Amino acid sequence: MKVSQKKVDDLNLTVSISIEKPDYEEARKKKLNEFRRSADIKGFRKGMAPMSLIEKLHGGQALAESINAIVSDQLNKFIESKKLKVLGEPLPSEKDDKNDWDNPDKFTFSFDIALAPEVKVTVSADDKIPYYTVTTSAKALADYKKGLLKQFGQLESGKKAGAEDFIIADLTAGDQKLESSYIALRTMEDDVKAKFVGLKKGDELDVEIAKAFPNEADRAAMFKVKKDELPTLAPVWHLVVKDVKTFVDAPMTQATFDQIFGEGVVKDEKDFNAKAKERLQGEYAQEGDYRFMIDAKEYFINKAALNLPDAFMKRWLLTANEGKFTMEQIEKEYDLFAKDFRWNMIRGKIMKDAKLKVTKEDVMKEAMKLAAYQFSMYGMQNVPQEHLTKFAEQMLSDSQQAERIVEKVEDDLVLDYIKKNATIENKKISLEKMRELTK
Numbered sequence: 001m002k003v004s005q006k007k008v009d010d011l012n013l014t015v016s017i018s019i020e021k022p023d024y025e026e027a028r029k030k031k032l033n034e035f036r037r038s039a040d041i042k043g044f045r046k047g048m049a050p051m052s053l054i055e056k057l058h059g060g061q062a063l064a065e066s067i068n069a070i071v072s073d074q075l076n077k078f079i080e081s082k083k084l085k086v087l088g089e090p091l092p093s094e095k096d097d098k099n100d101w102d103n104p105d106k107f108t109f110s111f112d113i114a115l116a117p118e119v120k121v122t123v124s125a126d127d128k129i130p131y132y133t134v135t136t137s138a139k140a141l142a143d144y145k146k147g148l149l150k151q152f153g154q155l156e157s158g159k160k161a162g163a164e165d166f167i168i169a170d171l172t173a174g175d176q177k178l179e180s181s182y183i184a185l186r187t188m189e190d191d192v193k194a195k196f197v198g199l200k201k202g203d204e205l206d207v208e209i210a211k212a213f214p215n216e217a218d219r220a221a222m223f224k225v226k227k228d229e230l231p232t233l234a235p236v237w238h239l240v241v242k243d244v245k246t247f248v249d250a251p252m253t254q255a256t257f258d259q260i261f262g263e264g265v266v267k268d269e270k271d272f273n274a275k276a277k278e279r280l281q282g283e284y285a286q287e288g289d290y291r292f293m294i295d296a297k298e299y300f301i302n303k304a305a306l307n308l309p310d311a312f313m314k315r316w317l318l319t320a321n322e323g324k325f326t327m328e329q330i331e332k333e334y335d336l337f338a339k340d341f342r343w344n345m346i347r348g349k350i351m352k353d354a355k356l357k358v359t360k361e362d363v364m365k366e367a368m369k370l371a372a373y374q375f376s377m378y379g380m381q382n383v384p385q386e387h388l389t390k391f392a393e394q395m396l397s398d399s400q401q402a403e404r405i406v407e408k409v410e411d412d413l414v415l416d417y418i419k420k421n422a423t424i425e426n427k428k429i430s431l432e433k434m435r436e437l438t439k
Contacts, residue, residue, distance in 0.1 A: 001070075003078050011115050011309040014093055017074050018108045019067065027066035035062060063104055071109050085116040087309065088316035114309040114316070119349040121304040127422040129299050131292050132429045132437070134284035136277065140431060144280045145273070149249040152259050158246035161185060161199045166245040171207070173234035178223055180242060188212065203241045210235065262382040287434055293411065294438075296418050297343050300350075306342045313338070344407075347414050356413045358406060366409050367392035 002018040032051065035058040041049045079086060093110035161167050164186045171178040185196050192212050195205065213219040220227045250256040257266035266272050317330050317337070350356070371391040375383045395401045429437070 001074065003074055005078075008112075011117060011307060012312060013113050013115065014110055015075065015078060015090070015113055016108055016110045017071050018106065019070060020106050021104065024063075024066050024070055024107075027070060028062050031062040031066050032058065060101070063101070067107060075111060079113070084113065087114040087116050088313065088320065091312070091315055091319060094315075112312060112315075114312040116345065117306045117308065119304060119306065119345050121300060121346055121349055122353070123300075123350060123418055123421045125421070125423050127299065127303070127418075128425055129292070129296050129418070129422055130425045130427050131419075132288050132427050132434055134287055134431050134434050135428050136281055136284065137430070141273075141277055141280060145276045146249070148260055148276060149252075149256070150247070152250040152256060153248050154250070155245040156248045158244045159200055161196055161241075161244045162246060163193060163197055164247065166247075167196065167199055167241050168243040168245060170240045170242060171237040172240075173237040176234055176237075178237075181222060182245075183222075187218075189214070199241050199244065201241055201243055205239055207237050207239050208235060209233065209237055284431070287431075287438075289415075291434065291438060292419075293415055296415055296422075297339075300346050300418075301339060301342050304342065304346050306345060308338055308341065310334070310338070313341075347410055350414050350417065351410065354414075354417050356410075356417060358409050358413065362409045362413075363396065363402075363406055364392060366405050366412075367395050370395065370405065 001020070001023045002016075004016050004018075006014045006016070008014060032054055036049060036051060036054045037047045039049050039054060039057075040046045041053065044050075075090060079090075090111040090113045093112050095110065099107045099109075155166065158165060162185070166185065167183050168180055169183060171181060183196070185193050188196065199205075209219065209223075213222060216227050216230060220230055223230075223233060225233070250259070252269055252272065254267070257272060258264070260266070261275055266275050314327065314330050314334060317334075318325065318327055368388045371388045372383060374391075375388075396405065
């Protein structure tokens with residue numbers, strides 16, 4: 001048996017493993033005996049079929065499995081003995097090995113291996129990174145407060161339908177009926193909406209339903225039929241308005257304050273203004289942190305200037321994803337992948353040098369933050385702690401979600417370390433300019 005290597009460049013090498021019959025023959029016979037013991041062939045007692053028959057039935061498989069096991073073992077031993085830092089996994093060489101499986105004697109298998117580049121990066125006061133603080137304007141605060149009241153508002157009966165309102169109506173077409181249907185004017189095309197704006201209780205009109213509700217899925221849901229049943233509906237329906245519903249902002253009451261901020265946290269409009277400003281500035285701080293993350297990653301990726309074995313990495317991505325992506329798709333997204341890959345290596349180096357460790361408490365805290373955010377997306381701002389804990393534990397039980405959460409914690413640890421050790425250039429910026437910058 002012989003294992004040799006050929007250096008292609010600093011990041012690529014080819015390892016060749018040559019084996020002869022004495023190297024694999026014992027393993028091949030052992031594999032054939034395993035097949036014989038489990039063979040249940042008509043005319044022979046189980047495990048007693050002649051070896052010549054077993055050889056005929058399973059010889060090729062036994063040869064392939066025994067050789068593959070030996071080659072895999074030798075390749076792993078080579079990588080370990082040379083202490084190679086491998087990227088991805090070894091891939092069969094693109095140059096075909098000319099092995100004659102019909103006349104087995106000598107075999108040579110070659111593998112392409114990609115090596116991780118050495119990461120040389122430090123964090124010091126010489127590293128200058130901007131940190132943007134979004135200024136809170138009076139208009140932005142007023143809009144934010146209005147948005148909070150709108151978020152917790154409700155539908156109330158109105159006199160006439162406005163462009164953003166709803167109407168509740170009965171629709172009939174011959175013997176077909178649809179009672180108390182909610183119709184949202186905001187989703188209508190302008191030319192159709194014009195016929196509905198100004199309608200009040202008791203008003204009637206004929207409606208071409210395909211024109212008024214062009215989205216087939218929405219129309220099917222509205223009339224409680226399947227999409228393929230839409231042609232059975234009459235084209236024109238008579239509509240009678242039963243009520244007009246307009247969305248009214250939540251009033252400045254204690255009940256509203258409790259709903260938005262939690263019971264007893266806010267007691268009057270002055271408290272409301274202060275808490276709204278605090279929450280808005282918190283959101284701005286998140287935008288600032290997000291921008292800092294982008295700038296810090298970009299800075300250290302450029303500073304480290306890591307080369308990657310791009311051709312190998314593209315092949316590995318294609319193989320590892322087992323047909324999920326084409327090479328064309330991988331080529332299109334590769335630059336983003338490579339940037340993330342470089343940052344992961346840099347993050348690992350900084351964590352190692354700074355002795356930064358991720359704890360279970362860190363991961364659970366981040367999972368609970370994510371849980372609270374997801375509840376807030378549905379307007380649930382003050383979810384009990386036990387519910388957040390249960391939801392966070394469910395997320396962490398999913399390996400993919402858990403991995404993403406751990407990466408987020410690692411990012412936060414490293415970015416916090418950078419903030420403390422690099423030179424941070426604080427800059428004030430308007431929200432509009434921040435959004436332009438982030439684009």
